[in-house]
Amino acid sequence: MNVVWLRRDFRLSNNPALYYACKNKDAQVLALYCLSIKQWSTHQVGDNQQSLILKQAIEFRKELKKLNIPLLIVKADFAQTPRTLDSVLKKLECRELFFNMEYPLDERIRDRRVVENVKHRVKVHRFATDSILPPWEIVNNSGEGYKVFTPFSKAVKFRLRDKPMFIYPQPGKLCRGNFTKGIAEIESFKFDEKLEVIDKLPLVQPTAREMPEVNCHQAKRRLENFCEMRLKSYQDTRDFPFLNSTSGVSTALAIGSISAGECYLTAEESANELASKWLTELVWRDFYRSVIWHFPDICKYKAFNHVDEKIQWNQSGEELDKFYRGETGIPIIDAAIRQLVDTGWMHNRLRMVVASYFTKNLWADWRLGHEFFAKHLFDYDFASNIGGWQWCSSVGTDAAPYFRVFNPQSQQAKFDPNAKFIKQWLPSLSHYSDKQIHAFDKQELDNYSICNVDLKESRKLSIEKFKLAKARAF
């Protein structure tokens, strides 16, 4: 019996754990998923992403059934997982365990404990496909993880030219699960008194209006559609939030219904040099994975740059509450927050503008911003989110310089010149001209909040405070 331990990798294609578990045509294969709702709360995963993962688990169970592979779902938080896995593997007389690695610290500790616990009984096979290349393979000349993006990106691209990627095919094409016990029988199997096998998944309601369609087939179609229709113009159009110009694959990547390797290869094959900008963006995802792998203290919500320890960030206040409600009186910020709350996604340009305003104009703690995004984003990804927030607040690896403070007013005039995006999310402003909307600080807009934050003054103050903190840190 081979057991595939699933995590954020509900996909058939480029899933080496599933591929190798099924490779031996005579082996019986069982998939196992440990549901850790408690862990999700500790890790700040919001209702949107929780509901999406649960939906994908159900859909993937159907996919696996077609291959004659039962998916057993058991309840176990990270601390219980070693014991739970041991119990299941023992009962099933499993010989080999297969799983794809996850890189954040708690996940690494959990996996180490599981392996310690079961290695006397089963052969364990681990794979790395949560990034284009495994983070430990991309290191500088001293064997350390990169702290700066450009050399990291060059090293990744150089490696890929040198050694092309292999995409593991769907297991169905090679062999079948061959489970003689019968799927219904194994799904309702009672392993031991303390083990909670789940037949019906708990229902978590999303807070967004709609759930994205991201099972492994939909994710693949989305990627192919993007490569065919929008990839070639991505470089010129990617920064405008009123256009549907980006790929929208982040949610599928976050829950693992598509792999970064497959995204990279598909885009490269479909557009060559014109895919370059998009490929670089995808490499940012690998970069932040590499950062948490090589500098795991970041997983404890510590900033990469120690200046952070000398900064007294704001933890609460009226302006912060207005931010969370999307009532700052700055149209582009409020529209972005409405997009986030309503759809569970926010355009990348706006994530940067919003995070800069939050940390540099409101001087609010980037950890709170990270938490707010995690609560709403369907594509919440620990490494990218913490990386993005530390970048914007100038306390991360290769972060924006502290004196770079986005001006939301010029950002909105530049990236939403006709106020199309703003009017979509703030319909009460639809009768104003774009000029009036961009001059929100000079006149009152009816039925709209007044901005009480002096953008110029708060920018100046932020730079001064940061300078002071830097001086105290060294």
Ligand SMILES: Cc1cc2nc3c(=O)[nH]c(=O)nc-3n(C[C@H](O)[C@H](O)[C@H](O)COP(=O)(O)OP(=O)(O)OC[C@H]3O[C@@H](n4cnc5c(N)ncnc54)[C@H](O)[C@@H]3O)c2cc1C
């Ligand atoms: C403050 C902040 C928080 C963020 N939080 C997250 C998060 O929780 N989850 C998440 O997936 N991305 C996050 N990002 C990165 C980026 O905004 C999203 O990946 C992107 O908007 C997703 O849309 P897309 O798939 O259409 O992207 P595309 O523009 O089509 O890019 C393709 C892929 O490249 C990767 N990518 C692009 N930009 C970045 C980036 N700056 N950092 C890391 N990967 C990137 C993503 O996997 C993305 O799906 C954050 C950025 C900032 C500034």
